[in-house]
Amino acid sequence: MEMRPYQQEARQAVHEQWENIDRTLLVLPTGTGKTIVFSKIVEDRVRAGGRALILAHRGELLDQAADKLASATGLHCSTEKAEQTCIGSWFRVTVGSVQTLMREKRLKQFDPDYFDTIIVDEAHHCISDSYQKVLSHFSGAKVLGVTATPDRGDMKNLGSYFESLAYEYTLPKAIKEGYLCPIKAQTIPLKLDLSSVSMQAGDFKAGDISTALDPYLEQIAEEMGKVCHDRKTVVFLPLIKTSQKFCEMLNKAGFAAAEVNGESMDRAQVLQDFDDGKYNVLCNSMLLTEGWDCPSVDCVVVLRPTKVRSLYCQMVGRGTRLSPQTGKxxxxxxxxxxxxxxxxxxxxxxxxxxxxxVAKQMTENIKDAPAPVDIEEAEAQAAEDVVAQREESLAKQLQQMRTRKRKLVDPLQFEMSIQAEDLSGYVPAFGWEMAPPSEKQTKALEKLGIYPDEIDNAGKASKLLNRLDARKKAGLTTPKQIRFLEGRGFQHVGTWEFTAAKHLIDRIAGNGWRIPNSIDPHTYIPPKTEGETAWKNIAW
Incomplete structure (x- = not known):
C-alpha cells in the first residue's frame, strides 16, 4: 500500500522519537488513515524481530485494526480478548482488549518484556487506570499513542504519560491538501438551556442533558427540515431513549430516519441500509463516535453538548471523509x-x-451568520479580530511602559510585533514543558532583551529562544529594537530587517533622540537593505 506523504513523515518521525524516548504521540485527524500509519510502524518493528500489541477498548476498534493491518502490510494477528489469547501463537502482532488484559490473572501470564511495542489506539483514553495497569506491566516497551485530538490544550493530561509529540497533521492542512472535505458550520437559532445540567467525570451528565434537551426536540426536528432535508445526516444524542424518541419525531417530520444503539439486534443491517441510502438520518446515543466509517455522511448534528474536545472531534469526524462518487x-x-x-x-x-x-471570537462571529460559514475562513477572520484587539490592548500597555525604566521587552509585545500566533497561543503539553524556565534559559532571554519574569514555563522559554535564534540568522530585528521603535509609535517592527531598524535608530540618535520631521511612525515602511544579515550589535 502506497502511503501518503504525511503518513510517511509520521512513520519516520515516530521511529526517530523512539531512538531517544519510550513513549510518544501521533496526532492525525479522523479520516486521514491513522490505522494505516501505525500498521506500517508495527510492520517495521516486526521486521526488526519485535512483537507488538495493539491496545483498544472496543471490539470494533480491534477488528478494524486487524483488518487494516492485514490489508496494509499482509501481517495477520492473534487476539487477546475474552477466551481468545495470543499465548502460544506464532503471530508477532496481537490486538488486545484493555478490559481483558487489565485483569491481574491475565497480566500475570505475560512476562513484562513479552511485547516490545505497544500501540494505544484512541490514546485519549490511556490515562485511565485500566490502560495504565497494562502499560505499567509492559514498562520496557516502546509506546505509541494515536489520537485525533485537535489541539495541544487537550493533551495536557496525555503529557503526564507521553514524553513527546512525534508528529501532528492538522485538520486545516488535511482539508487544504485535499485529504478531508471542507467543513461549513451553521448556528441554529434555538437557545437551549443547560444551566441546570450537572457534571460527571469532567463532562456534562448524559441523563441531565437528556432532560434539558427533551422540550426542544420537536423544534430541532423542524429546524433540521429547513437546512438538511436533502443531506445524509448523523445525529448524536445523550441517551438511547432520547435517540429513539428523536428518530420518531424526524420520521414524522418527513425524514427517513433510523436509530442504532448498543442493544440493537439488527445494528449491522441498519448501518448497511443507511450506507446504501435507505435512510437519510441515523440517530445514535454516542455509539458511532469510534470505529465506524461512512464517507457519504455530509451533515453532523451534535445534540450531545460536551466540553471534551476529543469527543467532539470524534463526532464531527464521522462526516469529514471524502466521497466524490456521491457528489459530496x-x-x-x-x-x-x-x-x-x-x-x-x-x-x-x-x-x-x-x-x-480565537475560538471564542470565532464562535461569536458565526453565531448570527444567516448561512453556513466555512470554518477555515471563519478562523482566519477571528484570528484577525483577536490580533486587532490585542494590538489595541498592547498600545495601552506601551503607553504605560514608557514611564518604566525597565529596558527589557515584554514577551507579549515581542510576540505581537513579530506576529507569532504560535507563541502567544502556546499551551505546554508535556512534563518538561510545564516546569519553570531554567536558570540558563532565564539568563539567555535577559541577554537577548526579553523580560523573563513574564514567562512561566520551560516550553515557552524554549520556543522563544528558538525563535530568537532563527530571527538572528535571518537578519531580523532584535527585541530591544522592537521595544525602542514601537515605543515611539512605529508599527510591527518585528517584521523589519535588523539593518533597516539600526539605520533608523541611528538617524533618531543623530537627531537628538527625536524622530525626524520627515518620518510619520504610524505609516513608515522601512526600505529593504542588503548585505548585513546578522545581529551585529546586541545592544539593539
Whole structure:
C-alpha cells in the first residue's frame, strides 16, 4: 500500500522519537488513515524481530485494526480478548482488549518484556487506570499513542504519560491538501438551556442533558427540515431513549430516519441500509463516535453538548471523509446556542482554532451568520479580530511602559510585533514543558532583551529562544529594537530587517533622540537593505 506523504513523515518521525524516548504521540485527524500509519510502524518493528500489541477498548476498534493491518502490510494477528489469547501463537502482532488484559490473572501470564511495542489506539483514553495497569506491566516497551485530538490544550493530561509529540497533521492542512472535505458550520437559532445540567467525570451528565434537551426536540426536528432535508445526516444524542424518541419525531417530520444503539439486534443491517441510502438520518446515543466509517455522511448534528474536545472531534469526524462518487463537496455541521453559565462548551471553532481566545471570537462571529460559514475562513477572520484587539490592548500597555525604566521587552509585545500566533497561543503539553524556565534559559532571554519574569514555563522559554535564534540568522530585528521603535509609535517592527531598524535608530540618535520631521511612525515602511544579515550589535 502506497502511503501518503504525511503518513510517511509520521512513520519516520515516530521511529526517530523512539531512538531517544519510550513513549510518544501521533496526532492525525479522523479520516486521514491513522490505522494505516501505525500498521506500517508495527510492520517495521516486526521486521526488526519485535512483537507488538495493539491496545483498544472496543471490539470494533480491534477488528478494524486487524483488518487494516492485514490489508496494509499482509501481517495477520492473534487476539487477546475474552477466551481468545495470543499465548502460544506464532503471530508477532496481537490486538488486545484493555478490559481483558487489565485483569491481574491475565497480566500475570505475560512476562513484562513479552511485547516490545505497544500501540494505544484512541490514546485519549490511556490515562485511565485500566490502560495504565497494562502499560505499567509492559514498562520496557516502546509506546505509541494515536489520537485525533485537535489541539495541544487537550493533551495536557496525555503529557503526564507521553514524553513527546512525534508528529501532528492538522485538520486545516488535511482539508487544504485535499485529504478531508471542507467543513461549513451553521448556528441554529434555538437557545437551549443547560444551566441546570450537572457534571460527571469532567463532562456534562448524559441523563441531565437528556432532560434539558427533551422540550426542544420537536423544534430541532423542524429546524433540521429547513437546512438538511436533502443531506445524509448523523445525529448524536445523550441517551438511547432520547435517540429513539428523536428518530420518531424526524420520521414524522418527513425524514427517513433510523436509530442504532448498543442493544440493537439488527445494528449491522441498519448501518448497511443507511450506507446504501435507505435512510437519510441515523440517530445514535454516542455509539458511532469510534470505529465506524461512512464517507457519504455530509451533515453532523451534535445534540450531545460536551466540553471534551476529543469527543467532539470524534463526532464531527464521522462526516469529514471524502466521497466524490456521491457528489459530496462539504460537511455541514449544525451548532446550537447552548446556554450555560458555568462551563465552556465545544463548538465548531474548537476543531480548528489553536487557542481559546480565537475560538471564542470565532464562535461569536458565526453565531448570527444567516448561512453556513466555512470554518477555515471563519478562523482566519477571528484570528484577525483577536490580533486587532490585542494590538489595541498592547498600545495601552506601551503607553504605560514608557514611564518604566525597565529596558527589557515584554514577551507579549515581542510576540505581537513579530506576529507569532504560535507563541502567544502556546499551551505546554508535556512534563518538561510545564516546569519553570531554567536558570540558563532565564539568563539567555535577559541577554537577548526579553523580560523573563513574564514567562512561566520551560516550553515557552524554549520556543522563544528558538525563535530568537532563527530571527538572528535571518537578519531580523532584535527585541530591544522592537521595544525602542514601537515605543515611539512605529508599527510591527518585528517584521523589519535588523539593518533597516539600526539605520533608523541611528538617524533618531543623530537627531537628538527625536524622530525626524520627515518620518510619520504610524505609516513608515522601512526600505529593504542588503548585505548585513546578522545581529551585529546586541545592544539593539
Amino acid at each position: 463537496t462539504e460537511l455541514l455541521l449544525l451548532d446550537f446556542l447552548w446556554h450555560t453559565e458555568r462551563h465552556e462548551l465545544c463548538h465548531p471553532a474548537h476543531l480548528i482554532c489553536e487557542n481559546e481566545e
